[in-house]
Every structure is written in C-alpha cells, then in structure tokens.
Amino acid sequence: MDYVRVGSLAELGNALGRDGATLIAGGTDLMVKMRAGSVRPRLLVDISRVDELREVSMHPSGLTIGSAALVAEVLASPTVSTNYPLLATVLRSLGSTQIRNRATLGGNLANASPAADSPLALLAYDARVTLAGAGTERTLPLHEFFLGPGRTALRRGEYIRSIDLPTPRTDWDVFFHKVGRRRALTIAITSVAGLIALRGRAVVDVRVTAGSVAPTPIRLRAVEDLVRRRELDGEQIAAAHATALREVSPIDDVRATALYRRTVTADLVARFLHEASESTPTSP
Amino acid sequence: MNIRFAVNGREVSVETDAETRLLDVLREDLHLTGTKEGCGEGECGACTVLLDGLPVNSCLIPAPQVEGREVLTIEGLADGHRLHPLQAAFVEQGAVQCGFCTPGFVLSAYALLRSNSAPTDEEILTALEGNLCRCTGYGKIVSAVRTAAERMRESP
Numbered sequence: 432m433d434y435v436r437v438g439s440l441a442e443l444g445n446a447l448g449r450d451g452a453t454l455i456a457g458g459t460d461l462m463v464k465m466r467a468g469s470v471r472p473r474l475l476v477d478i479s480r481v482d483e484l485r486e487v488s489m490h491p492s493g494l495t496i497g498s499a500a501l502v503a504e505v506l507a508s509p510t511v512s513t514n515y516p517l518l519a520t521v522l523r524s525l526g527s528t529q530i531r532n533r534a535t536l537g538g539n540l541a542n543a544s545p546a547a548d549s550p551l552a553l554l555a556y557d558a559r560v561t562l563a564g565a566g567t568e569r570t571l572p573l574h575e576f577f578l579g580p581g582r583t584a585l586r587r588g589e590y591i592r593s594i595d596l597p598t599p600r601t602d603w604d605v606f607f608h609k610v611g612r613r614r615a616l617t618i619a620i621t622s623v624a625g626l627i628a629l630r631g632r633a634v635v636d637v638r639v640t641a642g643s644v645a646p647t648p649i650r651l652r653a654v655e656d657l658v659r660r661r662e663l664d665g666e667q668i669a670a671a672h673a674t675a676l677r678e679v680s681p682i683d684d685v686r687a688t689a690l691y692r693r694t695v696t697a698d699l700v701a702r703f704l705h706e707a708s709e710s711t712p713t714s715p
Numbered sequence: 716m717n718i719r720f721a722v723n724g725r726e727v728s729v730e731t732d733a734e735t736r737l738l739d740v741l742r743e744d745l746h747l748t749g750t751k752e753g754c755g756e757g758e759c760g761a762c763t764v765l766l767d768g769l770p771v772n773s774c775l776i777p778a779p780q781v782e783g784r785e786v787l788t789i790e791g792l793a794d795g796h797r798l799h800p801l802q803a804a805f806v807e808q809g810a811v812q813c814g815f816c817t818p819g820f821v822l823s824a825y826a827l828l829r830s831n832s833a834p835t836d837e838e839i840l841t842a843l844e845g846n847l848c849r850c851t852g853y854g855k856i857v858s859a860v861r862t863a864a865e866r867m868r869e870s871p
C-alpha cells in the first residue's frame with residue numbers, strides 16, 4: 432500500500448484520480464476496517480494536513496466546517512457551543528477523548544454509519560455538504576448525501592470539502608439522548624436528537640432526528656409535521672409517540688432487537704416533547 | 716519510506732511503511748514497550764500516547780501520519796529516576812494492579828492536568844473515558860489523579 436500526504440486541494444484532486452486511492456483523515460474508522468480486512472486500499476491519500484479543509488468559521492449566512500476539522504477542534508470553537516449547542520452536545524458523546532482528538536466530521540459522514548452521531552445534529556440544523564472533485568463542485572442537503580449503510584452520494588474522485596449550517600434560530604431548546612451499553616465508546620443502539628422552539632405551549636418549530644433506526648440517520652418528518660404549530664399537551668405527545676413508532680424502520684442485530692429500538696426511540700421522542708413542555712411556564 | 720519525528724524530545728528517523736502503525740514503530744523499532752496493545756481498535760486506550768500534546772490511540776495511526784510531529788510516551792514522563800507526580804500517586808494509591816492499562820491512564824491524566832490543574836471528578840472521568848481497566852475498578856485511579864493534581868498545584 433502506498434501513502435501520499437497532500438498539502439493542498441489541487442494536490443488532493445490529482446491524488447484522488449489515481450487507481451485504488453482511499454482518503455484518510457483521522458483514520459479512526461479506516462484503520463479498524465483495514466485491520467478487519469474489509470477495506471484494502473492501494474493508496475492512502477492523507478488529507479489531515481490540508482489547511483483549507485480544517486477551517487471552522489462563522490459568517491453572516493451560517494457556519495462552515497472543513498471536512499478535515501477534528502471533532503475536538505469543532506468542540507473547542509466558542510461559536511459552535513454558542514450558536515449550535517446541539518452539535519456540541521452530540522460531538523461530546525462521540526467516541527472518547529482519544530477518538531475526538533483524531534476523528535473528523537468528513538470521516539463521520541463519509542463512513543455513513545446509521546449509528547453515527549454527528550448527522551443527528553447536522554440533519555437537525557439543515558446542514559448541506561459541499562462535494563468537490565478535480566475541477567467540479569456541488570452542494571447538496573445532507574439527507575440526500577446518505578444513501579444507505581456505508582453508501583453515500585460521493586462519486587469516484589470526489590471528496591467532502593465542507594459542511595455548511597445555516598444561521599440557527601436563537602430560541603431552540605436542545606435534546607439529545609443516546610442509548611448504549613455504557614457512557615463512553617458506545618455505538619448507539621438508538622439515539623434521538625431534537626430542536627424545539629416554543630411560544631407558551633405552542634410549537635413554533637421543531638426538528639427531530641434519530642440514529643440506528645433506519646438505513647441512514649434520519650429526520651422524523653412525520654413527527655415534526657404533526658406537532659409543529661400545535662399545543663404540546665399529553666394527547667399531542669401520545670400522538671407523536673404513535674407516529675414515531677411508525678416512522679422508524681430498525682433492524683435486529685447483535686446489539687438490540689428491532690422491537691426494542693422502535694419502542695425506545697418513540698419513548699425518547701415523547702420524552703423530548705414532554706421535557707420541552709415542562710420547561711415552559713404553564714400560565715399563558 | 717523514511718519518517719522523522721520526535722519521541723520524548725529526541726528526533727528519530729525510522730524506515731517504515733503505511734501498513735505499520737505508530738504503536739508498532741514505538742514498540743518494535745524504538746523499543747519503547749511501555750505503550751501497550753490491548754484491543755488494536757481504539758476501544759481500550761492501552762496504546763495511548765500524546766501526539767503534539769493530545770492523547771490519541773497509537774493503534775489507529777498509520778506511521779507516516781506522524782512525520783514531523785511530537786510524540787510523548789510513558790518513558791518520557793519520569794525525570795531520570797524521579798517519577799512524575801502522577802506516576803508516584805498511581806503507585807501510592809494502589810491504582811495499579813496488573814499495570815497493563817497504567818501507561819495509557821497516566822498519559823491521559825497528564826494531558827488533562829496540563830490544560831486543567833484542578834479538574835472535578837466529572838472532568839477526570841471524561842478525560843479517562845477512552846481508557847479501560849480490568850483490575851482496579853477505577854476508584855483508585857480517579858483518586859490518584861486527584862492526589863497528583865493537588866500536589867502539582869502545591870509544588871508546580
């Protein structure tokens with residue numbers, strides 16, 4: 432296996448054109464797969480030192496995160512914790528300190544695990560991804576990027592250049608719950624994230640996402656549509672619970688059964704809405 | 716291919732390839748066997764070293780990725796025969812049983828104390844969440860880190 436470290440986007444475009452080229456950023460997914468023999472690259476193209484891929488910057492239309500920015504760097508950015516608290520919350524639960532010091536957002540997305548953590552926040556914030564290749568560039572909504580477990584919209588010779596998040600509402604309340612066997616280093620059995628803006632008990636806007644319950648991380652749009660612009664009361668929360676049960680399509684695997692996943696996910700959706708309704712003053 | 720990097724403050728040059736992990740270079744080429752291999756897949760933290768000051772799993776890093784960078788292993792912590800306060804506290808508090816996990820724990824704790832001289836127990840647990848121990852039950856490890864932090868604050 433050959434190895435090349437690229438220093439610029441131009442070099443990267445060229446290197447990716449070579450036969451059997453595989454990108455490596457932090458290597459936290461790739462090294463495990465190479466060791467298991469499920470991936471056998473002929474050429475490793477190391478993007479971890481391309482400065483243009485490492486920026487984390489806030490601008491008038493939102494936040495841009497370079498695909499090779501480390502999870503630890505994104506977490507250390509004050510603009511992320513202030514403006515995108517759900518992203519910070521979700522990333523704090525990714526792996527361990529050691530993993531967060533190597534893992535990148537680009538790697539987390541390209542790996543396309545249905546259980547990945549960062550997509551739960553990124554989908555909720557309506558993130559878009561910019562994909563670049565030798566001389567080409569296109570941007571698509573993150574939900575169109577994921578095609579299935581390990582499958583993405585990336586074409587041969589393309590790489591994720593950046594992730595863009597629009598300017599968020601300032602009144603979002605945040606929810607995240609990951610169910611696993613232990614607190615750290617856990618692949619989620621199921622996970623639910625949410626953003627909600629309330630006026631009194633009325634839902635002004637809401638986003639709900641879930642992991643490990645479908646071939647890709649997903650937005651629970653039927654749940655969102657059901658509760659948006661409605662009063663959050665017990666009946667509405669029960670209806671959202673029932674909708675969530677129908678909207679997810681989990682599978683049985685070594686970590687849990689489909690039935691368990693479906694039930695716990697719906698329970699978490701209900702908990703999210705219930706906690707939000709409790710946190711608002713009950714009098715008008 | 717040839718890679719050059721610094722280990723415990725010393726420049727080294729090693730003939731290696733992209734199939735070789737930083738862990739193997741440290742143990743096999745440089746004979747720094749304090750760094751251990753437990754799982755080989757990022758789960759246990761026995762292979763923890765500091766890369767440019769940050770704890771990482773050396774089992775997940777292809778050797779060429781450390782070109783030009785600085786690595787600190789457990790061998791680089793003591794001052795001659797004088798143990799680092801963290802190492803001394805681990806010994807005193809019984810935070811070491813079989814010892815296989817210890818280098819990783821000490822390095823994770825060392826990185827924590829460099830950025831936070833008075834961590835809470837919660838912060839200690841977060842810093843150590845990537846390190847597993849089959850023997851001690853963790854309580855003594857956390858108290859060793861707390862003790863070392865106190866002593867290092869008193870006589871920095």
Ligand SMILES: Cc1cc2nc3c(=O)[nH]c(=O)nc-3n(C[C@H](O)[C@H](O)[C@H](O)COP(=O)(O)OP(=O)(O)OC[C@H]3O[C@@H](n4cnc5c(N)ncnc54)[C@H](O)[C@@H]3O)c2cc1C
Nearest residue numbers: 456457458459460461526535537538539541547548591757
């Ligand atoms: C012990 C352990 C615990 C983990 N815990 C979690 C967890 O809790 N939550 C979670 O979500 N993940 C977890 N992971 C998975 C992994 O750490 C993340 O997916 C990480 O973000 C991957 O980033 P990376 O830079 O290390 O990717 P790499 O391993 O370098 O790359 C992963 C894949 O993405 C491709 N790739 C990388 N960058 C790009 C790019 N810019 N454009 C196109 N393709 C690219 C690579 O070719 C490769 O196929 C864990 C992994 C380990 C080993």
Ligand code: FES
Nearest residue numbers: 753754755760774
């Ligand atoms: S050997 Fe590297 S984390 Fe277990």
Ligand code: FES
Nearest residue numbers: 812813848849850
């Ligand atoms: S002392 Fe034996 S694994 Fe920790």
